[in-house]
Amino acid sequence: MNPPSQILLEAQNVSRIYGSETILDNVSLQVRAGEVTTIVGPSGSGKTTLLALLALLLEPTSGRICVAGRDAAALSDRERSRLRNEFYGFIFQSAQLVGALSVLDNVLLPAFLAGKARESRTVARELLQRLGLGARADFLPHQLSLGQRRRVALARALLLRPAVILADEPTNDLDARRASQVADFLLELPSEGYALVLVTHDRQLAERAGNRWEIHEGKLTPPVGIPDSSEPDLQRILQNSQQ
Amino acid sequence: MLRLIGNSLLRRRWQSAATVLGVALGAGLLLAVVLLYHGFDQGLERGRQRLGADLLVVPSHATVDPDNALFAGSPLNVYMDSKFVDEARKVPGVRRVEAQFFTQSLHLECCSVGVETRLIGIEGQVIGRLAGMSPEGRARLEKDEVIVGSELLGGIGKPGALIELLGEIFRLAFRLEATGTALDYSILMPMESARALAANSDALKPVWQDAGDPHRLVSALLIEVTDPGRIKEVGRALEDLGPLRVIRAADSFQRLKRLMDGFVFVLAAAGFLTALGGVAYLLGHFSSVAWDRKGEWALYRAIGATKARMVELVVGESTILALGGALLGLPLGYAVYRLAFARLASHNAFPFVAPSGVLVLTAAASALALYGLIGLLSAAGPALRVAQLEPALTMAQGDID
Numbered sequence: 001m002n003p004p005s006q007i008l009l010e011a012q013n014v015s016r017i018y019g020s021e022t023i024l025d026n027v028s029l030q031v032r033a034g035e036v037t038t039i040v041g042p043s044g045s046g047k048t049t050l051l052a053l054l055a056l057l058l059e060p061t062s063g064r065i066c067v068a069g070r071d072a073a074a075l076s077d078r079e080r081s082r083l084r085n086e087f088y089g090f091i092f093q094s095a096q097l098v099g100a101l102s103v104l105d106n107v108l109l110p111a112f113l114a115g116k117a118r119e120s121r122t123v124a125r126e127l128l129q130r131l132g133l134g135a136r137a138d139f140l141p142h143q144l145s146l147g148q149r150r151r152v153a154l155a156r157a158l159l160l161r162p163a164v165i166l167a168d169e170p171t172n173d174l175d176a177r178r179a180s181q182v183a184d185f186l187l188e189l190p191s192e193g194y195a196l197v198l199v200t201h202d203r204q205l206a207e208r209a210g211n212r213w214e215i216h217e218g219k220l221t222p223p224v225g226i227p228d229s230s231e232p233d234l235q236r237i238l239q240n241s242q243q
Numbered sequence: 244m245l246r247l248i249g250n251s252l253l254r255r256r257w258q259s260a261a262t263v264l265g266v267a268l269g270a271g272l273l274l275a276v277v278l279l280y281h282g283f284d285q286g287l288e289r290g291r292q293r294l295g296a297d298l299l300v301v302p303s304h305a306t307v308d309p310d311n312a313l314f315a316g317s318p319l320n321v322y323m324d325s326k327f328v329d330e331a332r333k334v335p336g337v338r339r340v341e342a343q344f345f346t347q348s349l350h351l352e353c354c355s356v357g358v359e360t361r362l363i364g365i366e367g368q369v370i371g372r373l374a375g376m377s378p379e380g381r382a383r384l385e386k387d388e389v390i391v392g393s394e395l396l397g398g399i400g401k402p403g404a405l406i407e408l409l410g411e412i413f414r415l416a417f418r419l420e421a422t423g424t425a426l427d428y429s430i431l432m433p434m435e436s437a438r439a440l441a442a443n444s445d446a447l448k449p450v451w452q453d454a455g456d457p458h459r460l461v462s463a464l465l466i467e468v469t470d471p472g473r474i475k476e477v478g479r480a481l482e483d484l485g486p487l488r489v490i491r492a493a494d495s496f497q498r499l500k501r502l503m504d505g506f507v508f509v510l511a512a513a514g515f516l517t518a519l520g521g522v523a524y525l526l527g528h529f530s531s532v533a534w535d536r537k538g539e540w541a542l543y544r545a546i547g548a549t550k551a552r553m554v555e556l557v558v559g560e561s562t563i564l565a566l567g568g569a570l571l572g573l574p575l576g577y578a579v580y581r582l583a584f585a586r587l588a589s590h591n592a593f594p595f596v597a598p599s600g601v602l603v604l605t606a607a608a609s610a611l612a613l614y615g616l617i618g619l620l621s622a623a624g625p626a627l628r629v630a631q632l633e634p635a636l637t638m639a640q641g642d643i644d
Binding site: 058113 | 255552635
């Protein structure tokens with residue numbers, strides 16, 4: 001049996017409450033390098049909120065988010081921004097491309113913000129090539145189909161070779177063929193060392209991805225075979241077993 | 244980051260162009276207003292300095308506006324007996340009397356000066372005061388020397404140059420700096436030379452048949468009093484000498500100054516309002532940009548822009564637009580100023596001193612800096628709001644257009 005890989009991201013007893021409504025209730029989760037973590041649940045179950053918390057886009061009401069072993073609550077805005085830029089790659093529900101920028105510049109956005117645009121240009125073109133968009137680098141987003149835009153967003157997420165890819169409903173609104181292409185691409189990423197957190201309500205995609213966590217009304221249930229890490233004692237045991 | 248800003252501005256080219264144009268018009272107008280304001284202000288000051296007298300005495304039938312004669316350098320083609328010079332000197336309270344002699348326009352009469360030109364005979368301290376209006380100025384004139392206005396002779400107007408006037412040869416003593424008045428088109432010479440020239444001119448003979456021997460005529464007296472508190476009294480005594488009209492320089496100066504002050508105030512207010520309008524325009528523009536592009540800014544935050552970087556992005560865009568607009572507008576403003584100056588100079592209506600090249604450049608650099616600052620300040624508020632955007636917003640929004 002292979003030794004467990006490094007924990008990159010960890011939610012420890014995280015809750016998120018809006019007003020009187022509990023969106024996430026005492027959720028614990030670990031994300032490891034080279035693995036897929038699939039979170040499945042119906043609309044409004046708290047999937048996107050959990051992803052936003054893992055991505056440091058939101059603060060938990062209680063509990064801790066640890067990034068590579070560091071408590072995110074102790075990080076400054078600069079450190080959190082840097083992690084979002086270099087540690088995470090985001091694929092949002094919609095492609096979230098900037099309409100005023102070309103496809104290539106959209107892919108280069110994280111590099112522009114990191115001041116690495118010049119050295120990232122070749123990588124950006126290679127990624128577009130790999131995703132079948134090499135000839136459309138100078139197009140504007142409105143000149144692309146929905147599936148093409150989704151692939152541009154994929155290229156953008158991978159540009160700076162982040163450790164964790166966070167994908168929120170990546171096949172949403174795509175026809176079956178396009179959805180399958182995107183899924184193929186995504187599910188190959190863990191083999192290249194990326195940790196993939198996949199949030200979806202698409203049961204088929206979740207079946208293919210494996211390591212499926214179920215979320216329902218803010219409560220997260222681990223896959224069969226993995227103990228519920230929201231129990232502190234069990235979590236400690238699990239961690240000990242991994243060492 | 245500059246590339247990101249540049250791309251963003253280029254892709255929104257119509258929006259950017261409209262903003263740049265708005266700023267360009269404001270900056271151009273501001274520069275034109277500042278240069279005109281300075282020109283009028285200096286013109287008024289120079290008019291006051293040029294006067295150097297408390298009272299101006301002209302024949303009572305003089306119809307030319309004396310304010311214009313005093314401050315805009317326009318000569319009065321009227322004459323009175325030169326005996327009034329001596330009589331005026333005897334009036335109690337008079338310290339100094341200087342006469343001036345104006346001739347007819349030399350339009351078409353002069354073979355070396357191709358434009359309408361006035362000849363003015365001057366004496367004494369007037370020469371000294373004029374000397375202060377030229378870097379080459381000197382307080383004495385020989386009989387065959389002349390002083391010329393800034394708009395005459397062009398490149399050949401160097402001291403020592405020979406000029407033919409009504410058949411006589413003169414030497415150029417020095418050239419005056421621009422005043423924007425009729426003085427710029429005038430030739431000044433010693434009183435006796437002007438009289439002799441006028442007397443020998445066939446074209447002017449009919450004038451002297453009516454007015455008398457030009458050697459015994461003067462056009463105006465500039466009078467300095469011993470005690471400024473006695474100006475009214477001295478003025479009345481001078482009017483008693485004969486058919487004379489006495490103009491108090493202070494009254495005349497104050498009247499013109501009030502008129503000019505009003506004009507200058509309008510210009511200053513226009514300049515201020517233009518700058519203020521620039522602030523309001525850019526503030527409105529960038530507030531709307533901050534709101535309209537909320538999704539884009541939130542995305543930047545989500546994928547790693549720090550708050551400080553967000554401020555840089557918004558302020559960078561605004562400063563580039565403001566500076567770009569100002570750079571485009573300044574040459575336009577200068578062109579507007581030149582047009583206005585050309586019209587003013589052609590009418591000789593107001594005392595006006597054209598600002599020097601250094602001053603024009605300084606004003607342009609200041610306007611550029613001001614608009615850079617306006618761009619920066621007007622974007623500061625929206626930029627801070629953008630920096631506070633929740634990056635999680637991007638999780639909930641649709642595509643960004």
